[in-house]
Amino acid sequence: MDQRNKKPIIQLNNIRRDFQVGDEVVHALRGVTFTIYEGEFVTIMGTSGSGKSTLLNTLGCLDTPTSGEYYLDGVEVRTMSKNNRALLRNRKIGFVFQNYNLLAKTTSIENVELPLMYNSSVSDEQRREKAIACLKAVGLGERLNHKSNQMSGGQQQRVAIARALVNDPVIILADEATGNLDTKTSFEILVLFQELYAKGRTIIFVTHNPELSQYSSRNIVLRDGHVVEDTVNTNIASAKTALANLPQTDD
Amino acid sequence: MNFTNLLKIALRAIGNNKLRSFLTMLGIIIGVGSVIAMLAIGQGSKQSIQAQISEMGSNMIMINPGNRDKAGGGVRMNRTDMQTLKNEDFEAIQSKCTRYVSYLSPIVSGSGQFINGNNNYPSSMTGVSQDYLEIRKLTISEGDLFTDQDIKSSAKVCVIGKTIVDNLFPDQENPIGKTIRFNKIPFTVIGVLTPKGYNSMGQDQDDVVLAPYTTVQKRVSAITYLNGIYASAKSEALTNKAVEEITEVLRTSHKLKEFDDDDFSVRSQEELSSMMTSTSDMMTKLLACIAGISLIVGGIGIMNIMYVSVTERTREIGLRMSVGARGIDILSQFLIEAILISVTGGIIGIFLGVGASYILKFFLNWPIYIQGYSVVLSFLVCTMTGVLFGWYPAKRASELDPIEAIRYE
Numbered sequence: 001m002d003q004r005n006k007k008p009i010i011q012l013n014n015i016r017r018d019f020q021v022g023d024e025v026v027h028a029l030r031g032v033t034f035t036i037y038e039g040e041f042v043t044i045m046g047t048s049g050s051g052k053s054t055l056l057n058t059l060g061c062l063d064t065p066t067s068g069e070y071y072l073d074g075v076e077v078r079t080m081s082k083n084n085r086a087l088l089r090n091r092k093i094g095f096v097f098q099n100y101n102l103l104a105k106t107t108s109i110e111n112v113e114l115p116l117m118y119n120s121s122v123s124d125e126q127r128r129e130k131a132i133a134c135l136k137a138v139g140l141g142e143r144l145n146h147k148s149n150q151m152s153g154g155q156q157q158r159v160a161i162a163r164a165l166v167n168d169p170v171i172i173l174a175d176e177a178t179g180n181l182d183t184k185t186s187f188e189i190l191v192l193f194q195e196l197y198a199k200g201r202t203i204i205f206v207t208h209n210p211e212l213s214q215y216s217s218r219n220i221v222l223r224d225g226h227v228v229e230d231t232v233n234t235n236i237a238s239a240k241t242a243l244a245n246l247p248q249t250d251d
Numbered sequence: 252m253n254f255t256n257l258l259k260i261a262l263r264a265i266g267n268n269k270l271r272s273f274l275t276m277l278g279i280i281i282g283v284g285s286v287i288a289m290l291a292i293g294q295g296s297k298q299s300i301q302a303q304i305s306e307m308g309s310n311m312i313m314i315n316p317g318n319r320d321k322a323g324g325g326v327r328m329n330r331t332d333m334q335t336l337k338n339e340d341f342e343a344i345q346s347k348c349t350r351y352v353s354y355l356s357p358i359v360s361g362s363g364q365f366i367n368g369n370n371n372y373p374s375s376m377t378g379v380s381q382d383y384l385e386i387r388k389l390t391i392s393e394g395d396l397f398t399d400q401d402i403k404s405s406a407k408v409c410v411i412g413k414t415i416v417d418n419l420f421p422d423q424e425n426p427i428g429k430t431i432r433f434n435k436i437p438f439t440v441i442g443v444l445t446p447k448g449y450n451s452m453g454q455d456q457d458d459v460v461l462a463p464y465t466t467v468q469k470r471v472s473a474i475t476y477l478n479g480i481y482a483s484a485k486s487e488a489l490t491n492k493a494v495e496e497i498t499e500v501l502r503t504s505h506k507l508k509e510f511d512d513d514d515f516s517v518r519s520q521e522e523l524s525s526m527m528t529s530t531s532d533m534m535t536k537l538l539a540c541i542a543g544i545s546l547i548v549g550g551i552g553i554m555n556i557m558y559v560s561v562t563e564r565t566r567e568i569g570l571r572m573s574v575g576a577r578g579i580d581i582l583s584q585f586l587i588e589a590i591l592i593s594v595t596g597g598i599i600g601i602f603l604g605v606g607a608s609y610i611l612k613f614f615l616n617w618p619i620y621i622q623g624y625s626v627v628l629s630f631l632v633c634t635m636t637g638v639l640f641g642w643y644p645a646k647r648a649s650e651l652d653p654i655e656a657i658r659y660e
Contacts, residue, residue: 062573062654083577090575101570101657105267115574117256163574 008071009170009202010036010059015068017054028054029065030225036171036204036218041197041236043213044206046222053175055222056206060093060173061085073170090118094164098176100156102148108135108159109144115167134162138192154185161192165201172196174205178212184246190215190239215239257580261588264560265595275556276596278549279636283600283629284607286542290625291608293535295618297528304524310487311386311520312352312494314344314480314501334476335505335514341480343504344497351484351493354382357464358479361471363434365419365460372418376409376433376460378467379481386483394427394442397463405465409433410442412457436470438462490519546629549596550636557589557644568648569656582649589641590634597633601626 017029046052057063112131178186213219221229359378447456484493612619
């Protein structure tokens with residue numbers, strides 16, 4: 001595998017995460033081990049209760065594992081303080097959520113600027129420039145000053161993706177990023193992700209939709225807190241073609 | 252996140268909920284406004300009382316016969332009828348109390364009917380010396396005051412106030428040089444006093460007829476004692492020393508032994524002043540308390556709205572945390588929002604309170620005095636209110652779990 005000599009971005013080693021629910025201990029992750037290298041487009045799949053949300057929270061440095069080792073871009077995360085994890089999220093991770101999570105009544109630019117607001121080393125001008133560049137990259141150059149409630153779901157998700165890109169993260173974490181969108185818009189968003197992948201971005205896409213695995217370079221399947229499948233997809237389908245082949249609707 | 256950005260975020264949050272923010276501010280506006288207005292009213296009335304007292308002569312000392320602190324057995328007499336103050340006492344004070352006393356006048360009064368032609372008016376005649384004008388801060392508007400010679404000769408001359416002029420000379424004629432009769436004794440009017448109006452206790456200060464005290468003693472009341480002595484201290488600060496000095500001189504002059512009670516009383520205006528201002532002080536404190544309570548209620552309003560705001564924006568908080576906001580960033584964001592609401596409310600409240608005070612002053616003629624400290628104080632208090640009542644909701648927001656917050660519905 002030619003990717004094996006690339007730089008590892010995420011290294012999970014026997015990650016366990018237990019939750020105390022009443023008197024019972026729930027084992028959400030029971031020893032997950034994998035490594036994700038720079039430039040990979042990984043889909044993580046699993047039914048509900050498989051532990052994929054917990055895994056995503058762990059990868060996003062929102063949650064810390066009970067045991068095991070997690071290195072993000074070479075940094076040990078598990079023993080980090082809350083504030084340091086916040087700093088890590090700010091500098092190295094871009095989140096895309098299912099329900100976009102844009103700030104209400106706020107323009108696209110300001111939404112995209114948000115992560116850089118918490119980075120005092122970025123000046124006001126740089127912040128604005130970067131935000132505009134990222135919005136152009138997701139095809140929203142014409143809608144810089146549209147407010148979030150004036151845009152369609154697909155456009156809002158594009159703003160969210162621009163926001164995830166603005167801090168130049170080492171990894172983009174998408175959580176059911178197409179879950180709230182119709183088929184056509186979903187494919188448009190997938191096209192965008194494939195473009196980002198083509199530019200060398202590292203993407204982790206968590207979904208319960210098994211069809212999406214054909215568009216990624218690698219697919220990890222979780223069940224009951226274990227990795228049950230980890231396959232590399234050498235024959236990546238083009239989302240663009242799929243979009244073109246969609247049956248035309250007359251509306 | 253730097254302060255400017257935090258301020259922008261807070262301003263936006265307030266702007267997104269204009270009506271709600273305004274209603275929240277209203278509690279603070281009313282609280283601060285009423286604190287300022289109440290203090291202005293309280294201070295104003297206190298000052299007007301003090302001004303009226305000093306108009307009466309702030310360093311005035313009243314010496315009366317009899318001991319007011321001790322009611323003796325047997326028949327109690329009206330203190331002015333006691334005969335313990337004599338002309339010799341007046342002379343003793345005049346000659347010995349020179350260090351702290353500047354003016355001194357005996358008081359002898361007799362009441363009766365004043366008659367001029369077919370006009371008559373019941374009033375009283377006060378026998379005094381020339382110093383009386385200085386002590387009571389009176390001035391002559393027309394004519395002259397009587398002289399030492401008039402006092403020596405018990406001349407039948409008098410100086411009258413405006414109320415007397417109005418009643419005895421209704422035809423606007425000049426009273427100077429005219430003869431009026433008081434209990435059948437003719438007096439020549441030699442002067443008219445400048446009108447002073449009513450004092451704070453509702454007494455007509457122009458209903459006055461002044462004559463030499465010797466005249467009133469010999470020709471009107473036929474007595475040899477004095478009804479009282481008025482003195483004035485060299486300055487307000489020296490009033491207490493003057494009182495002590497006079498007491499000492501009078502005790503010697505009355506040959507009182509060490510353990511004998513005074514058979515006279517010496518009072519200063521200061522006692523009267525403190526008695527009257529203590530009432531208005533009480534009122535001020537009471538009003539300020541009520542206003543303070545309304546500030547607390549306003550603060551609770553802020554706390555309530557901040558809670559709603561935090562709950563409503565749980566997802567926003569979660570998002571901010573996931574893109575790198577630390578607890579302290581979230582805490583400052585909500586705290587600044589609370590402070591901004593309370594400070595804006597406070598500033599509006601200050602204008603409202605000052606405005607309301609002036610409206611009362613101009614339309615109702617209430618005495619108003621706005622003290623700088625009350626403005627500064629209420630501003631500080633409302634900032635504190637913002638910090639105190641905004642702290643808990645902000646703290647709670649900063650302690651939210653980002654995982655739960657971001658998925659909050």
